[in-house]
Amino acid sequence: MEIIRFAELKAQPWRNGGGVTREVASHTASTSSAESPGPNGGWDWRVSIADVSKAGDFSAFPGMDRVLTVVEGELLLLSVDGAEHPLEKYRPYRFSGDAATSGALPTGDIRDLNVITRTGAFKGYTSIVELSKKRAHPVFEGQLGILLQGQAAVTPGAAAAGPAAATEPTTLARYDAVVGSDTDTPEILGRGFLAVVSIDRVED
Structure with a gap:
């Protein structure tokens, strides 16, 4: 029986300074990272928990599908290709990693659970x-x-x-x-x- 302790996960800061991400688990990509450039090069799926402390753009994940769930805090106002989606706590939302995505925090900081999978290879729920x-x-x-x-x-x-x-x-x-x-x-x-x-x- 394997347990992944959250307290032992290393926080990685976002490139835009808007938060930090802790990777819970991932699966090495079936293709080489040279064929999969960008932030998602090297894995076919990843599960992570992110702390969002500032409004701004989210990193792009081309060729990926995403499921985002707010797990702490009240509301994330997510903009996906210009369309706004108010995400309340414990309500998973699926969208494309190719989309231009940004987030606003009308009620303060949030923590979210991210499931990102390579399109056509895996499906996350x-x-x-x-x-x-x-x-x-x-x-x-x-x-x-x-x-x-x-x-x-x-x-x-x-x-x-x-x-x-x-x-x-x-x-x-x-x-x-x-x-x-x-x-x-x-x-x-x-x-x-x-x-x-x-x-x-x-x-x-």
Whole structure:
């Protein structure tokens, strides 16, 4: 069972000085970085968490699809190719990485969850689910479960632990990510909200 601790992620400043990004996970591109210039050269998909502290332009990600979800703060006013989209907390929004994109902060700083995938190779999805202390939420292969709010703990699935094994739950801190698996499917119990990020490979 793999847990990515948010506190251990390194903050990378934006080129325009408008915020910082912490990469949660990424997948090395199937093509060489020389064939994929720009900020997205070198990977086919990336999941990251960004702090936005100043209005301004977003970096372009040509050849990519994006799903952005506000996870802290009230509102991001996103402009995509000139059309304004008010993004409220926990409402994922999909748009093209080729689009001219900028953000305004009418209610103050925000934090957002970004899922960026190479068009035609992968498709990314973000779902926000409410956790329960009585019914565990599984995280499968190709998924990340990211604790957005509340208190939660994770254990390996019964298939991994064995029917007689006593497995101590591992406590999750805010924005910690659980890497999914089909062989020892992690299960998350608690109170609060979980982002479930799914990365699906696009079949030819």
